[in-house]
Amino acid sequence: MSETKEGLDLLAAETLRSRYLREGEEDWKDVCERVAKAVATTTEEYTEFFNLMNSKVFLPSSPTLMNAGTASGQLSAxxxxxxxxxxxxxxxxxxxxxxxxxxxxxxxxxxxxxxxxxxxxxxxxxxxxxx
Structure with missing residues (x-):
């Protein structure tokens, strides 16, 4: 199956584009940065959370991916x-x-x-x- 430069299959890449990317975001790294910045309370937490998400070791729920760092701010389902x-x-x-x-x-x-x-x-x- 074909993959993007981020290692996402085509379905995952389309889902990312249609559901999770916000204005000004271009890729998975941008989503990870937005979410980590919104949920972290320290620089160390930001770095750890960003690295876990970016490496896809940990993925928060969809409401967190969609809403963290936005006006909604609704992080739970x-x-x-x-x-x-x-x-x-x-x-x-x-x-x-x-x-x-x-x-x-x-x-x-x-x-x-x-x-x-x-x-x-x-x-x-x-x-x-x-x-």
């Missing part, structure tokens, strides 16, 4: 909000969820794992109900 076990507290958690996002975008999954209820707000469309 979902939020987890604790939910207490009373009707008032459940609705307080739903209200908190609605305040994080536009109400029409809030997709809620309430799950009780390990004795703790949580409210998840995925940023991708929910295609089917989760039992």
């Amino acid at each position: 979902c939020f987890v909000i604790p939910v207490e076990d009373s009707i008032e507290e459940i609705f307080d958690s739903v209200k908190t969820a609605a305040l994080y996002r536009r109400p029409e975008e809030v997709q809620v999954l309430i799950s009780q794992k390990s004795g703790q209820m949580v409210l998840l707000l995925p940023q991708v469309p929910v295609l089917r109900a989760v039992p």
